Amino acid sequence: GAVVSQHPSRVICKSGTSVKIECRSLDFQATTMFWYRQFPKQSLMLMATSNEGSKATYEQGVEKDKFLINHASLTLSTLTVTSAHPEDSSFYICSARDNIRAGRMNTEAFFGQGTRLTVV
């Protein structure tokens, strides 16, 4: 089955530092990956759409200079939280859809296991 691996699963960083989160599709290719943010007891909120070989598309209210996204290959997207502050502490989740299957019809998105970011 399709597997999306996200790393790290947990990270604690100091205010002002940057943190990079990786999202990999292990057994399929994904032209597009998605980054979500989830606060406790709340739903997933889409932050941005990561596009292989081009710029990411950010949702309204999400600072692109704050959350840098790079999608350098068909199996890897990275999210870098720059100059992190305590209010950036959250659960970040990526997802991807299988290129080949998605080209024919709508298919489910597969999610990574999430990254718990704590900024102290």
Added chain:
Amino acid sequence: GESVGLHLPTLSVQEGDNSIINCAYSNSASDYFIWYKQESGKGPQFIIDIRSNMDKRQGQRVTVLLNKTVKHLSLQIAATQPGDSAVYFCAENRPGAGSYQLTFGKGTKLSVIP
């Protein structure tokens, strides 16, 4: 019974009973729907999906019903087990959103009483 918490509705069911989790979606043009299960500290896990040209789909112990007239989606879990305890989200695929984006509902926390 069902109650509404600070942000997340909660449904408590006895082990062995059937569970019904409901979801209202907002966009009448949405053409694809998915139910996800999320356990604490983990990413969402696919349960079942349904396309807008169907009104019912069955999986193993789960059934999804789609009522496009009232924009309502439900997930039925038969013989609920303790391992089913989790938060359940419905997600809709809105045409024109681009790149098959999914919009998630608020979620329902299912608690199974042994």
